[in-house]
Amino acid sequence: MSDLHLLSPIGFRAAGVYTGIKRRHTNDVGLLICDSPASAAALFTTNKVFAAPVKIGRQHVASGKLRGVVLNSGNANACTGKQGEKDALRMCDLAAKVANAGRTDFLPSSTGIIGHHLPMEKVEHGILEASKNLGNSAEHALAFNDAILTTDTKRKVAAVQLKVGKNRIVLAGISKGAGMIGPRLGPPQATMLAYLTTDAQVAPTLLKKLMQQAADLSFNSVTIDDHASTNDTALILASGASGVRITSPRDTKLFADALVDVCESLAYQIAADGEGATKVICIKVDKAKSDADAKAIARAIANSPLVKCAMNGNDPNWGRIVSAAGMAGVAFNPDKCALKLSATPVFRKGTPVAFNPKLVSESLKSPEVWVHLTCNLGSGAATIWTCDLSKEYVTINADYHT
Numbered sequence: 001m002s003d004l005h006l007l008s009p010i011g012f013r014a015a016g017v018y019t020g021i022k023r024r025h026t027n028d029v030g031l032l033i034c035d036s037p038a039s040a041a042a043l044f045t046t047n048k049v050f051a052a053p054v055k056i057g058r059q060h061v062a063s064g065k066l067r068g069v070v071l072n073s074g075n076a077n078a079c080t081g082k083q084g085e086k087d088a089l090r091m092c093d094l095a096a097k098v099a100n101a102g103r104t105d106f107l108p109s110s111t112g113i114i115g116h117h118l119p120m121e122k123v124e125h126g127i128l129e130a131s132k133n134l135g136n137s138a139e140h141a142l143a144f145n146d147a148i149l150t151t152d153t154k155r156k157v158a159a160v161q162l163k164v165g166k167n168r169i170v171l172a173g174i175s176k177g178a179g180m181i182g183p184r185l186g187p188p189q190a191t192m193l194a195y196l197t198t199d200a201q202v203a204p205t206l207l208k209k210l211m212q213q214a215a216d217l218s219f220n221s222v223t224i225d226d227h228a229s230t231n232d233t234a235l236i237l238a239s240g241a242s243g244v245r246i247t248s249p250r251d252t253k254l255f256a257d258a259l260v261d262v263c264e265s266l267a268y269q270i271a272a273d274g275e276g277a278t279k280v281i282c283i284k285v286d287k288a289k290s291d292a293d294a295k296a297i298a299r300a301i302a303n304s305p306l307v308k309c310a311m312n313g314n315d316p317n318w319g320r321i322v323s324a325a326g327m328a329g330v331a332f333n334p335d336k337c338a339l340k341l342s343a344t345p346v347f348r349k350g351t352p353v354a355f356n357p358k359l360v361s362e363s364l365k366s367p368e369v370w371v372h373l374t375c376n377l378g379s380g381a382a383t384i385w386t387c388d389l390s391k392e393y394v395t396i397n398a399d400y401h402t
Contacts, residue, residue: 011034011038014134028126029130030120030144032068054230068102070109073112083268173263194263195235200236202240211234217263218264225303226299246294265338277388282384286372296329298382299384305347314365316341321373335350339341341369343370
């Protein structure tokens, strides 16, 4: 439902303000608060170089309960040593004071440039100003959303309303990410951030399990440059304010499927907003030896600069795709596989298939392009979303720091 937003679930308030951390005059400090302790589950980057807020966040969410999130953009607070940890904790202290809670009740997040200490005077002022502007309207949700954006050109939002028995619950989420995207989110990865809210009542252990399953099918299935960030975080908060408990197998499946839908939508939107991107490339691999093999092959294709450049030029260069599949390090036999570009067969059982290059090239100009590789080795399947590689991507990242 298009009128739903991050604060549509009962029990949440948020705000976002501009304090001057970012060069552009857009919100850069945000607060998301649950009116009472919420069940919480979070996944973080598996990069061995991780930011201070990731370290603190892992500790704080370990209890399975949180009151909210405090965040900033424009500065990643990564590779900042003990001072970075002190600053992340200070953010939590200030947010906790607003909610009359403890510092461990908040998860800190940061995104932006690496290797600079937070301008704490601005951050502290921002949290104070945000505390004065908390609310649960669509405008409040947008203000918080804007506070997580860096090189993003648009907001990423998804939400659904579910009927559970005779009652209804809402599940909503936002995400950010346009570059430095190759999440490898594991239990306790421009950065990928995602925050989800629901007013369902879900036990923390179940919430954690469902979040990991959803992330594997969504955030861990999107790549722009295969660079796992120091700050990647995906968090879900369940307020329970609807009074609807998710316990039975039927209700659990209903909720799990909705969670996957929301996360997949957010992941797709990240791919669509990739830095310099002109199109989304959906890479489907099926009949691989296993699901893991299928995902490895799809990711190898998605991360090939040669494939991504060909897609930017609308070049039906299928040889780059097949050769990338062969480099995935898993079972693959070109003499058994079949490849389609935008539904047009171009390669089958080790040999080319005659096709009209001009027509296929024209089809590759679409804002959504499908690459479908059938391996004929088993029943494994996976889909990865990525985008093309343009000159604009190089320009953005060459100029990012300077």
